[in-house]
Amino acid sequence: DTGVSQNPRHKITKRGQNVTFRCDPISEHNRLYWYRQTLGQGPEFLTYFQNEAQLEKSRLLSDRFSAERPKGSFSTLEIQRTEQGDSAMYLCASSSLTGGESEAFFGQGTRLTVV
């Protein structure tokens, strides 16, 4: 399977715990994005990388959220001291820089439930 892979698919955690999600992009893609989606809403931008450089982080993202892409390949998203409001689907996408347009391919997401 050469698509975007996310692990785990589901995560249930107690409030206050830390969680980490992993995303493996399509191998030749140099851009990687993280989004959060709640029911009835479109994906909300969190952050994105070009190779290993984190180019932008949403102002909506609190300091409890951090993302890394240490070797420009896979990425991790960590949420510290989780809150019930963090419950959502976390989507990862990747794309390649080609001309002025690039299709973003999404993984199936990690569904987080904070209890």
Add this chain to the structure above:
Amino acid sequence: RKEVEQDPGPFNVPEGATVAFNCTYSNSASQSFFWYRQDCRKEPKLLMSVYSSGNEDGRFTAQLNRASQYISLLIRDSKLSDSATYLCVVNYSGNTGKLIFGQGTTLQVKP
């Protein structure tokens, strides 16, 4: 004001109907535009890019009006399988690739 705005619907239409969705964006410097489709509990997938001259792909037609900062998607001869949420997507930063999604418009095609 949201950066990308869509009417969430739902749009309930009979099979064979023609339906149009609209989307407005706030940043006039936006470079690229797309429509994505998202099925229930699935990830978004690219439906089509939107070009300045307008473009068509089978039953689907996309239009861009830069002066009005407005994007549209027209679906002709609706099929049951077209039932999904349609997401308007704007690239705000040229080739740097930040993609901003609208809330999505839900379409339900009924027999």
